[in-house]
Amino acid sequence: MTDFPDDFLWGSATSAHQVEGGNTNNDWWDFEHDPATAARESSGDGIDHYHRYGEDFALLAALGHNAHRLSVEWSRIEPAPGEFSHAALGHYRRVLSALRDQGLTAFVTLHHFTLPRWFAARGGWLAPDAAAVFGRFSARVAATLGDLMPYVCTINEPQMVALHGYLEGYHPPGLTNPVLWRRAGEALLAAHVAGVRAVRAEAGSRVGLAVQLPLLAPARDDAACRTLYEVMRHEIVDRYLDNLTGPDAGDWLGVQYYRRQWVDPAAPALFAPPPPGTPTTQMGWAVHPDGLRQMLHRAARTGLPLVVTENGIATTDDTERVDYLRTHLAALARARAEGVDVRGYLHWSAFDNFEWSEGGRPRFGLVAVDRDHDFARTPKPSAHALARVARTGRLDALLDQPTPHADAPRRPSVRHR
Template identity: 85%
Template sequence: MPSRPAGARPGPGAGADFPDDFLWGSATSAHQVEGGNTNNDWWDFEHDPATAARESSGDAIDHFHRYFEDFALLSALGHNAHRLSLEWSRIEPAPGEFSRAALAHYRRVLTALRDEGLTAFATLHHFTRPRWFAARGGWLAPDAAATFGRYCARVTAELGDLMPYVCTINEPQMIALHGYLEGYHPPGVTNPILWKRAGDALLEAHHTAVSAVRATSDAQVGLAVQLPLLAPAREDDACVAFCEAMRYEIVDRYLDGVDGDWLGVQYYRKQWVDPSSPTRFAAPPPGTPLTQMGWAVHPDGLRQMLHRAARASLPLYVTENGIATTDDAERADYLATHLAALAQARAEGVDVRGYLHWSAFDNFEWSEGYRPRFGLIAVDRDTFTRTPKPSAYAYARVARTGRLDALAEQEST
């Protein structure tokens, strides 16, 4: 009997919690790991002392040059899928001007991913916009959807053969919320009217992108949405009604408006909504377990939001889920409780076909800089040395066996 190749998983066998064809992996985004993405609005935001950004992304973790070894490491850790993004500002550095060098680079990246046996989930827009696109009004420009569609069509025409799964936009509702209501991300606006207008524009851009992808490739196209579990801070009528309104704006309008072949669910936390708060959200109740980001850990929220996402009537993939912590034992516990919630949702009939942990590596966390540690793999930012954490090996055991109890097993030599 031939030996099993490195990174391959056995069949589920007796006692498996997930089927053999379940996709297991992790996620990254270009700006957070590549380094040197100087032609986008985030680079400008990071270098403006008036913004919420703590530091520059700089060289990030130099994934732009180290992708080959990174994919080999992920494959060795039992992953059979990986989510990454393509940097729009590299591919289209000026309006209508497409870089052959950048497209060739991403062909090499996607080829390396395929050759390591990792199924690609390629995101076309993960928060960063080309500087020229932002200067023209970003998502509020009248031709924003058409401009984005042109970029999507070019990318999938050139690279679609290497992208079995394509995500149009990462977390459109968080782009709108953080960028146009909270001012926490570019363009740093705090305007409730523009917040809703940006949401409309992003949904239009998603629909335009779906048409562009389908016209130029055979890729399965979808959308990745962050779905926090929202609850009223108080049980009075006004607070409950406000919570329902916020749930519609952040969650349901995107589930009802999605177009595509699949839906990515990204879950991190429970949030309490409060109309009397200037931020519209209340602090978690005292004693609530919190991450480095101050986010409330609530594992059953993943199960609940998978059920809510099922209203889209599409196959679901968990495209992000993870914890910012310097305590890796806490990360292993987070994995155990959230994967159990995922398994329960599947047992209850929700069609979930894969889990991509956020994130593969400790990396640049937007306005929070490098302080939060989300990665399964630590990175020395002076030498760029990669070091898998114990949680990475625990996750590998689940990926290889499909069994939740493998998390607690001892790593063999």
């Protein structure tokens, strides 16, 4: 008896700026190099995935993955307004062809946090024609790469783009303005609709949105906490899910879940730290596996098929990652048993990489990367554990004792633990 069907999608996720290296023409590169921002270090060379994508995809296929989520870098493809790079589009055509050749189903994100420098300079998501500009970009990508993109995600975590960039100042453009926070959220929803229409006009891809859905709760049972909790729940969860209606909502929905969060108007960032004794990650995030089940049920109310497009833990102790996988995959299996239509699980992340303002310190990867020694890739025990689940569809396979022939990737150039 298996816990997941044979056609379930198993894999992991990356984003261009976090792994490629050398994305110097976007707003994040500027943010990283401004000492006045929250960024701790530069993305630099990333993990050199721009040149090593072929061997990386072969490694992931050898680890039992049958799907992979990645993004295309807007600033490479459209380095100036309306000017599209044939070389960049050709590069991503080679990338997606390599992914297909390894038998991995592609989930291609069009916007994963980074904006071209020229677009950011004219207002980014607050520009009056932001949705139209994103639609133009989406149409060009779909027209050129659509035959290699079975799944397209328009925007990664629009709520976090708005929250981190316009209210918390933690991401570009580094603003702390509640009015602009809400306006950015509205613009991102409009851009999603524009992206859906553009992709459908140019390609047969199944198009959707990826939303991060933390399990929110008031920090205390008082009126101020409850009021702010209602506001934050609306602005982070309900606004985005309740607007996914009608023909332009998309064909599927990506759910990204990491943590439970406590809302507190007395906290400087409006979120209180987890209560004492709560298990936390390197990021300080509260580990709460059942929150994944609960938020899948919430997302299911949209009526769209679901894919978990991100879920993972930042830790230097890989035994914690194996336990995180065990508890969160069990929550996912329970949601499916309760009738939620979840069709895949893409772990964050495939590789240890650049974690935005936190730099390279947090370790989210199934595969370690030694940036000081030619970016050598080393699969962690958690990578092999997830491989056993992917190959068998059985949750209990996660804790099986590894066998060298079953678990070892086929790539001789990759070091193994």
